[in-house]
Amino acid sequence: MLVFIGKRLFQSLFVLFGLSILIFFIARVMPGDPARAALGHLATPEQVERMREEMHLNDPFPVQYYYWLRNLLHGDLGRSSYTRRPVTTDLAQYIPATFELILFATLISAIVGQLTGVLAGFFRNSWFDGASRLVSYLGIATPSFVVAILLLFIFSQVLKLAPGVGRLPLLMMPPPRITGFMTIDGLLAGRPDVTLTALKHMALPAISLAVIHIAQEGRITRTSIVENMQKDYITVHKVHGIRTSKLLFKYLLKPSIIPTVTVMGLDFAFLMSNAFLVEMVYMWPGFSRYAVTAMLNKDLNAIVAVVLVIGLTFALVNLLVDIIIMGLDPTVRLRRGGG
Amino acid sequence: MEGEERLGDLRATLIQKRHGLARGWYKFSRNRLSVLGLIVLLIITMAAILAPYITPYPGHAKAYTNFQDAGKPPSLEHFFGTDRVGRDIFSRVIFGYRFSLTIGIVVLALGVAPGVILGLVTGYHQGTWIETVGMRITDIFLAVPPLVLALAITAMLTPNLMNQMMAIALVWWPWYSRLVFALASSLRNEYFVREAELTGASTLHIMFKEILPNCLAPVLTKMTLDMGIVILLGATLSFIGLGVQPPKPGLGTMVAEGAKRLPGEWWGTIFPALAIVVVILAFNLVGDGLRDVFAVEEV
Numbered sequence: 344m345l346v347f348i349g350k351r352l353f354q355s356l357f358v359l360f361g362l363s364i365l366i367f368f369i370a371r372v373m374p375g376d377p378a379r380a381a382l383g384h385l386a387t388p389e390q391v392e393r394m395r396e397e398m399h400l401n402d403p404f405p406v407q408y409y410y411w412l413r414n415l416l417h418g419d420l421g422r423s424s425y426t427r428r429p430v431t432t433d434l435a436q437y438i439p440a441t442f443e444l445i446l447f448a449t450l451i452s453a454i455v456g457q458l459t460g461v462l463a464g465f466f467r468n469s470w471f472d473g474a475s476r477l478v479s480y481l482g483i484a485t486p487s488f489v490v491a492i493l494l495l496f497i498f499s500q501v502l503k504l505a506p507g508v509g510r511l512p513l514l515m516m517p518p519p520r521i522t523g524f525m526t527i528d529g530l531l532a533g534r535p536d537v538t539l540t541a542l543k544h545m546a547l548p549a550i551s552l553a554v555i556h557i558a559q560e561g562r563i564t565r566t567s568i569v570e571n572m573q574k575d576y577i578t579v580h581k582v583h584g585i586r587t588s589k590l591l592f593k594y595l596l597k598p599s600i601i602p603t604v605t606v607m608g609l610d611f612a613f614l615m616s617n618a619f620l621v622e623m624v625y626m627w628p629g630f631s632r633y634a635v636t637a638m639l640n641k642d643l644n645a646i647v648a649v650v651l652v653i654g655l656t657f658a659l660v661n662l663l664v665d666i667i668i669m670g671l672d673p674t675v676r677l678r679r680g681g682g
Numbered sequence: 683m684e685g686e687e688r689l690g691d692l693r694a695t696l697i698q699k700r701h702g703l704a705r706g707w708y709k710f711s712r713n714r715l716s717v718l719g720l721i722v723l724l725i726i727t728m729a730a731i732l733a734p735y736i737t738p739y740p741g742h743a744k745a746y747t748n749f750q751d752a753g754k755p756p757s758l759e760h761f762f763g764t765d766r767v768g769r770d771i772f773s774r775v776i777f778g779y780r781f782s783l784t785i786g787i788v789v790l791a792l793g794v795a796p797g798v799i800l801g802l803v804t805g806y807h808q809g810t811w812i813e814t815v816g817m818r819i820t821d822i823f824l825a826v827p828p829l830v831l832a833l834a835i836t837a838m839l840t841p842n843l844m845n846q847m848m849a850i851a852l853v854w855w856p857w858y859s860r861l862v863f864a865l866a867s868s869l870r871n872e873y874f875v876r877e878a879e880l881t882g883a884s885t886l887h888i889m890f891k892e893i894l895p896n897c898l899a900p901v902l903t904k905m906t907l908d909m910g911i912v913i914l915l916g917a918t919l920s921f922i923g924l925g926v927q928p929p930k931p932g933l934g935t936m937v938a939e940g941a942k943r944l945p946g947e948w949w950g951t952i953f954p955a956l957a958i959v960v961v962i963l964a965f966n967l968v969g970d971g972l973r974d975v976f977a978v979e980e981v
Contacts, residue, residue: 354821361822369835484963486914488921488934489955492941496952500945616827620918624941634830638837639923650834654825 355658421644439523441629447549452556460564482558488620491551508626567599608664612657716971722964730779737773745929763949774931785916786909792851797858805866823856841924899976910965
């Protein structure tokens with residue numbers, strides 16, 4: 344088990360190292376002068392030249408990469424040319440808002456996706472199965488920005504059931520920042536009203552993010568439920584007269600959940616990229632919106648940092664998923680533990 | 683005599699081929715949704731090709747202003763209404779399909795070949811250093827979601843259609859090298875490959891003449907399914923502002939422009955958005971049908 348985790352950690356580190364070279368290389372070969380970008384268009388040529396020297400831009404590529412990596416390991420990702428602050432400060436400020444949203448969306452998609460998948464698989468070829476199939480087709484074909492705009496338009500602007508954009512209403516005083524999660528900070532500050540309002544604000548963007556994953560997880564769970572239902576042990580349980588609900592949630596769900604957990608790991612990363620769009624539509628002051636702003640403003644240091652943060656999250660989540668699956672599936676545990 | 687015999691052989695293979703096609707079509711047409719998807723795709727493709735001749739206002743696909751007609755709701759004159767400067771949205775959507783289809787075709791044309799070749803090479807040399815190097819490089823490109831990497835690359839270049847397509851192609855090939863790697867590494871142990879090796883066939887011959895033909899069905903199916911995803915990615919890049927630039931009518935660009943005028947002029951957003959959904963859905967349905975025809979599960 345430990346050997347396996349160690350191996351996976353090493354692999355992840357290797358991939359992240361490669362990713363950093365890739366993205367650093369792309370950032371450096373692109374036209375445009377990072378020194379000029381950092382100083383602004385009012386700087387004199389001498390100042391730009393001094394800056395180039397300081398940023399090691401006149402050195403060969405591997406040397407530049409070495410300096411950059413050394414700074415990275417010291418927690419220095421450079422300065423954002425757009426916000427004029429260290430990129431790490433920016434990241435620390437914006438990441439919690441996005442993680443709060445993504446965790447909420449993962450929760451929604453896991454619960455709703457599993458439930459529809461289990462029901463659709465158990466009542467195969469019923470109207471519910473047909474309806475969930477239709478919805479999943481639509482869910483997979485609809486870009487998340489379209490879902491986000493549609494939900495905002497219907498539920499907030501026309502029906503006025505949900506609040507509009509942002510994390511809190513403009514006039515509401517945010518609680519002091521402790522975790523950066525608005526819902527938790529509200530509770531910590533002893534203001535449950537803030538938590539409630541924050542949850543209401545989070546509902547639409549989280550659902551927009553969750554829709555495509557509900558569709559996918561629902562289909563995958565359905566397939567594995569259908570597969571497992573044909574196995575002998577289920578027939579035995581049925582013959583023994585075990586209640587349907589117990590059969591469904593105790594004996595069918597656990598083995599059927601494994602492929603879904605794998606997909607959820609991948610999904611987490613895709614949620615981070617779809618959050619780029621949803622945060623734009625809902626003006627969510629998070630990491631992804633920061634990333635989009637950086638990209639639209641050619642903020643090289645910030646772009647590189649954003650890609651690395653997402654790569655790191657992706658690697659960690661996948662590792663976590665592997666560990667969870669080992670816990671769920673004894674055969675995997677044996678195979679990997681032994682080998 | 684000999685010539686006639688050869689002709690007979692040729693006819694036999696042709697009949698067999700036609701039989702294969704007919705059987706394929708029969709299987710495909712059993713799935714009504716896939717047929718519907720195919721019909722929708724044909725209509726969209728024809729409309730996109732013939733856009734300058736069949737759209738009611740072909741001039742509106744460029745920079746054009748007519749404030750008298752600005753912000754009109756859908757009517758018989760303007761099926762999808764007009765945008766804030768008075769351009770016919772229906773015409774712009776049809777022209778938008780030109781960009782979407784171009785993106786899909788060009789990205790796959792650029793990305794599939796290198797991906798397939800790398801997959802073939804690594805799959806055939808499974809277990810050697812070639813596999814390690816090739817697949818680790820693939821892993822690096824798959825370490826972040828394609829949207830993020832494509833966005834980062836386009837952002838560092840100048841945002842336009844060409845760069846957008848290059849960026850997506852650059853993040854798209856690894857999926858094909860993964861797929862073909864999996865196929866090739868299992869095919870390489872089949873008897874026909876062993877036999878070719880024993881008779882002294884060259885590595886190139888084995889990879890391209892023995893293994894590749896057996897990978898084509900899954901690759902084709904994946905390409906059809908991917909057309910939808912690549913179009914989605916293209917629309918997404920345009921929506922963010924890193925793809926087709928206004929006043930050109932990219933579908934994603936139009937959604938972004940229209941969204942500024944919600945909820946009042948809803949037609950400016952809703953119709954281009956639906957247009958995106960329809961084309962992606964159609965590709966997915968056709969892809970599903972192909973999956974049944976070729977009986978491939980790997981994709």
